[in-house]
Amino acid sequence: MKRSPTRRQLLRSTALAGIVAMAGCSTTNRESNAASTSTTSSTSTNDSETTATTTTESTPTPPESIDDWLANANGYRGDVLRYGPGSQPSIEVGHPVEDGLSFDPPVIEVAPMTNVTWDWTGHGGLHNIVALDGTFDSGRPNAQSGTSYHYIFEEPGTYPFVSEPHRDEGMRGAVFVKEPPSTGNQTVDRWVVDSSNFDGTVVDRTDVDTATVSVGTQGNRGHFAFDPPVLKITTGTTVEWNWTGAGGGHNVVFLNSDIHSGQVTPESGVHFRHTFEQSGTYRYACQPHRSLDQKGAIIVE
Ligand SMILES: [Cu+2]
Structure with missing residues (x-):
């Protein structure tokens, strides 16, 4: 005792x-x-x-749980838009959405040393940009379209921000600053880094004769992803692309090569197969959704 x-x-x-x-x-x-x-x-x-x-x-208090806080951010549906190193993201200030005025995109992920710009649309009256932890502050609210503010994020961290005149009406956003996910293969990393379901994982299918990639899985603010985004196989392996039926019409088009599925189709099912005989790093995209970062890579050993 x-x-x-x-x-x-x-x-x-x-x-x-x-x-x-x-x-x-x-x-x-x-x-x-x-x-x-x-x-x-x-x-x-x-x-x-x-x-x-x-x-x-x-001082302005950063939220205890960023997820809870962002649950009330107008226009946010859980999709974090990632921007790879060297990109220059811009966020619209005063973007009308169903639930009111928003930042667009409301939540982004960037690498350290990224210069993020906020551009005023002119919608919804006075706005400013204020980090909850005081890291950055655009100053007095302004209603003028064409106004812009920028901040260079040097340190990794989570930076929630608001437009003060609309802070109680859900005009919230956040910048996540972190090192981008990496496979260790630079060619692959640069190609797929903006794809939201890419987390640095290389799915190893070097033990099979046929590997499958799903086309139109959830990601990139819709069903605009390949799963897995990065696949590793050996020479002689056949990859088949299996359409989920979601996200509209997709296709598979390889970079710097004539390998492609040809057709854009929304139907579910396997619409494309290719057997890789040469080792190397192969990059591909869905043509209609390439600008939304529907991209993938195959590493053939
Ligand atoms: Cu697509």
């Missing part, structure tokens, strides 16, 4: 350490407040807790 209070004390001190650590964390993240807070805070635990509370109240 002597052990339990000891253990409880231990847990308690761990919890306190957690609070102190969090306080430190929140002050360093918010530069402007950090300066004033650090000069006034003393060393006792009680003061640290008070400081943490004050800091949270006096």
